[in-house]
Amino acid sequence: MTHNFSSLVFLLFLFVASSYAIQGAELDAICKQSKNPTFCFNLLNSIPGGATDANLVDLVQYALDVTRVNLTTTTKLIKRLIRRNPNDIEARDHYTLCLNRIHQGAFDAVKSTEAILKSREFYILNSIACGIRTQIDLCIDGESPSDTPYNDTSLLPAYASVISEVVEIIVIISNLLDK
Ligand SMILES: *[C@@H]1O[C@H](CO)[C@@H](O)[C@H](O)[C@H]1NC(C)=O
Ligand SMILES: *[C@@H]1O[C@H](CO)[C@@H](O)[C@H](O)[C@H]1NC(C)=O
Numbered sequence: 001m002t003h004n005f006s007s008l009v010f011l012l013f014l015f016v017a018s019s020y021a022i023q024g025a026e027l028d029a030i031c032k033q034s035k036n037p038t039f040c041f042n043l044l045n046s047i048p049g050g051a052t053d054a055n056l057v058d059l060v061q062y063a064l065d066v067t068r069v070n071l072t073t074t075t076k077l078i079k080r081l082i083r084r085n086p087n088d089i090e091a092r093d094h095y096t097l098c099l100n101r102i103h104q105g106a107f108d109a110v111k112s113t114e115a116i117l118k119s120r121e122f123y124i125l126n127s128i129a130c131g132i133r134t135q136i137d138l139c140i141d142g143e144s145p146s147d148t149p150y151n152d153t154s155l156l157p158a159y160a161s162v163i164s165e166v167v168e169i170i171v172i173i174s175n176l177l178d179k
Pocket of ligand 2: 151153
């Protein structure tokens with residue numbers, strides 16, 4: 001177990017170290033800013049061809065593609081949760097709000113971010129990308145600051161937190177593109 005774990009860490013190290021030659025330093029700089037650097041490295045290195053063959057725009061586009069897949073998975077989960085709670089008004093209200101925020105708001109924000117990326121208006125990319133996370137936060141925390149967050153024991157908060165991590169990477173790279 002310990003052995004397997006250390007070989008995994010070593011392989012990961014080799015993988016990261018082998019990226020170093022081309023733009024590993026940049027990859028380091030990006031992922032060190034994120035709350036979960038391991039997740040960040042894994043995600044960016046999972047781009048077909050590897051992160052080292054990609055430029056910053058490719059990486060943002062890839063992270064947006066991942067976000068879209070995540071949002072689709074999460075939308076399906078929310079629809080299931082709504083079906084499963086026909087008599088629980090609080091749960092239904094919460095998940096209906098989340099359906100609007102995730103299925104509608106967050107997808108729209110991904111589309112806007114993609115459009116801004118294509119038009120290379122990097123100076124507003126960051127704020128538009130933050131809009132994706134706002135939609136997710138509104139689902140989890142409620143619509144207004146006075147709302148008590150719904151005590152959600154489903155998988156939804158974990159799914160939402162993964163999406164937030166992906167969006168965080170998009171925001172970090174957006175800041176670099178704006179330089
Ligand atoms: C989101 O995508 C990432 C990367 O493919 C994956 O690890 C994660 O499980 C996905 N999460 C959801 C909720 O779809
Ligand atoms: C949330 O619900 C779980 C399971 O029903 C319960 O154990 C926990 O105490 C609740 N937390 C809050 C803050 O109400």
